[in-house]
Amino acid sequence: MQQLFFLLEQVVNGLVLGGYYLLIALGLSLIFSVGGVVNLAHGAFYALGAYVSVEIARHLGFGAGAVLSPVAVALLGILFERFILRRFYTADPILSLLVTFGLALVAEQAIRMVWGAAPLPASMPDSFKGNVVLGDFLFSRYRLFLLAVVAAVLAGIWTLLHKTSFGRVVRAGIQRPDMVAALGIRLQPYMTTIVMLGVGMAALGGALFAPIAMVHPAMGAEIITVAFVVVVIGGLGSFWGVVLAAMLVGVVRGITIHFVPAAGEASMYVLMFLVLMFRPRGLLGERIEKFE
Amino acid sequence: MTNRRQVLKAGAAVGISALGFPGIVRAQSNAIKIGHLTPLTGFLGALGEYAVMGIKMATEEINAAGGVMGRKLDVMSEDSVNPATASTKAQRMLEQDKVEFLMGEINSASAQTIMQVAARNKKLFLQIGARSDVLRGKNCNKYTFHVDIPVTVMVNAAGQALLRDGLIKGKRIFCLTSDYLFGHDLSKAAKAFMTANGGTVIGDELTATDTTDFSPFLLKIRQAKPDLVATNLGGNQVTNFVKQYSEFGLPYPVAGFNLNTADAWAAGEGNLAGIWPTVWHHELDTPGSKAFVAEFRKRYGKPPENHAWIEYVSLKIMAQAMNATKSTDTDKLIAYFESQAEFDLLKARKGYFRAWDHQLIQEAFPFTVKPKGQAKDKWDFLAFGAAVPAASQALEIINPAKDQNACSM
Incomplete structure (x- = not known):
């Protein structure tokens, strides 16, 4: 009975962690779905988000860092889309993989040159520290706050995609870019916005994770693998697929650590392998003509 | 177009200048070439950066x-990257670059492969920063000397402080261990110490070296309700664990048998707690250390981390050996080190290499964390304890004895 409770606690904790994975993976998925580009530089924006937030927090406090840093990085995302990504939507996918991978390396080295290889210290305000016990479950107070932010962002993105004319064009663009063009709508400004939002979410993830994990130059490379696995498991073009996959990865990791702690970090790859065996398109992946 | 042309011109100019003045790059033909490998990327990269500053x-x-x-x-x-690359680079440095000997390393697994290269080529390797016991025990070799303290010394240094505070005898202890050579070694030494001193190890969980989120482990710690949480983690793991332990606000006292000053600084003020060991610290009150710290601060604008110190004294050790033997010959250098010649380590007591396992015998220190509000700046929240062993005791007593750590060359 107690074992079951312990396991359940891991499941709930995994869901919370999944929310954080989601912040990074959702943008990666959106950029891929609309532009057909696997943005391997996505992790670099996550790292930048963390570094810029720490830098701002040093002068203006934690709150300002968490808000201003994603905004600043999102603006950088506009430049990224306008001058780099835009050239590769219709090109051979290998080219966009190479250019974004190269960019990730450049960004990591740039961070090392500006801030040094030594990690930056970052703390949260004391009021966020400590735990909350709900029922018998233990939660970190800070992570509950993180979860609330993720939920709000998720609701915002969902509304944007499903309840606005902007979202209608984007969703149509995922399935039938040629038809959208035939109707006289230019997809490019939409793509700019999608990249800006995606990159901003990654930066928000970095800013929010800075107080609880190490802020170091290679943090982007660490997160991009997880985010990519989540996108692949969830399936392309599916909003809820990514949500489901992020939660699943978090939960499976928690359960694995409960039974075989050493295999914790390997669990998501096993999960990806199993999902791809039975559903090559991912859990909720849609059939997208341009990728077939 | 003019822009593109300018870029081309600039590129050509850079290319020509590199071709035109090779003398600048490869000067000093009679210089003593030394191969230095240390991780500059990956989970130990932050420590490697300090290592390079120190040796420079x-x-x-x-x-x-x-x-x-x-x-x-x-x-x-050069960046040693990983064990396989480390050994390839070591071989290349000896073969093509014709270095006289090898120095460096922090990663125990990489140090292991470089040791093999050194033995194969019959060249000296001054193994500076890796701490695994097996490197100077089961896997020791004649060509390698070890500067940093082995894990047994770290366990003894922090362990003495834990005993004093009554956190071992009759207590239930939960361990968290990094899943690679160094972590396993540390865990073995820690468990031996705790069992020998009347503690009970109620759990020891392995965590992958790339673990960033420790929350599932924190839940397991809470489920186990231990009297002490003891960590045998390495590199980034330590910082991540310490930050998240503070985030979750668990009530159990925490200690660890491995922490580098850089990991502590990276955790940020208010996140670190507990008792930890170190080999050297920048507040050490000796004239040598004070001068070193002042000069380092002047150069780099921040205090030296223990890896900067150890690389600095390691090169000085090599210089002393070469001056004394008037040679760079491997056999002569080995004989000099084995003669138990003394070296100034900027500590109160001098150190020497033990002949049977090639381990540098020196003092170690436990440290805790200053109460909140007492830190003068962001480098100053660690409270260092007195040197172990005490001045009246032999330096060797905190090191593994011959029967504990068999080394036969």
Whole structure:
């Protein structure tokens, strides 16, 4: 009975962690779905988000860092889309993989040159520290706050995609870019916005994770693998697929650590392998003509 | 178009200048070439950056004072990346770059492969920063000397402080261990110490080296309700664990048998707690350390981390050996080290290499964390304890004895 409770606690904790994975993976998925580009530089924006937030927090406090840093990085995302990504939507996918991978390396080295290889210290305000016990479950107070932010962002993105004319064009663009063009709508400004939002979410993830994990130059490379696995498991073009996959990865990791702690970090790859065996398109992946 | 042309011109200019003045790049043909490998990327990269700063400063000081035997030192530092790359690079440095000997390393697994290269080529390897016991025990070899303290010494240094605070005897202890050579070794030494002193290990969980989120482990710690949480983690893991332990606000006292000052600084004020060991610290009150810290601060604008110190004294150790033997010959250097010659380590007591396992015998220190609000700046929240062993005791007593750590060369 107690074992079951312990396991359940891991499941709930995994869901919370999944929310954080989601912040990074959702943008990666959106950029891929609309532009057909696997943005391997996505992790670099996550790292930048963390570094810029720490830098701002040093002068203006934690709150300002968490808000201003994603905004600043999102603006950088506009430049990224306008001058780099835009050239590769219709090109051979290998080219966009190479250019974004190269960019990730450049960004990591740039961070090392500006801030040094030594990690930056970052703390949260004391009021966020400590735990909350709900029922018998233990939660970190800070992570509950993180979860609330993720939920709000998720609701915002969902509304944007499903309840606005902007979202209608984007969703149509995922399935039938040629038809959208035939109707006289230019997809490019939409793509700019999608990249800006995606990159901003990654930066928000970095800013929010800075107080609880190490802020170091290679943090982007660490997160991009997880985010990519989540996108692949969830399936392309599916909003809820990514949500489901992020939660699943978090939960499976928690359960694995409960039974075989050493295999914790390997669990998501096993999960990806199993999902791809039975559903090559991912859990909720849609059939997208341009990728077939 | 003019823009593109300018870029081309600039590129060509850079190319020509590199071709035109090769003398600048490869000067000093009679310099003593030294191969230096240390991780500059990956989970130990932050420590490697300090390592390079330290050895660079020592090189410049030695060269400014006229070098060694009238020859300048030419240290080539490279990223050792991982065990396989480390051994490839070590072989290349000996074969193609014709270095006289090898130095460096922090990662125990990489140090292991470089040790094999050194033995195969019959060249000296001064293994500076890796702490696994097996390197100087089961897997020791004649060509390798070890500067940093082995894990047994770290366990003893922090362990003495834990005993004093009554956290071991009759207590239930939960361990968290990094899943690689170093972590396993540390866990073995820690468990031996705790069992020998009346503690009970109620759990020891392995975590992958790339673990960033420790929350599932924190839940398991809470489920186990231990009297002490003891960590045998390495590199980034330590910082991540410490930050998240503070985030979750668990009530159990925490201790660890491995923490580098850089990991502590990276955790940020208010996140670190507990008792930890170290090999050297920047507040050490000796004239040598004070001068070193002042000069380092002047150069780099921040205090030196223990890896900067150890690389600095390591090059000085090599310089002393070369000056004393008037040679770079491997056998002569080995004989000099084995003669138990003493070296100034900027600590109160001098150190020497033990002949049977090639381990540098020196003092170690436990440290805790200053109460909140007492830190003068962001580097100053660690409270260092007195040197272990005490001045009246033999230096060797905190090191593994011959029967505990068999080394046969």
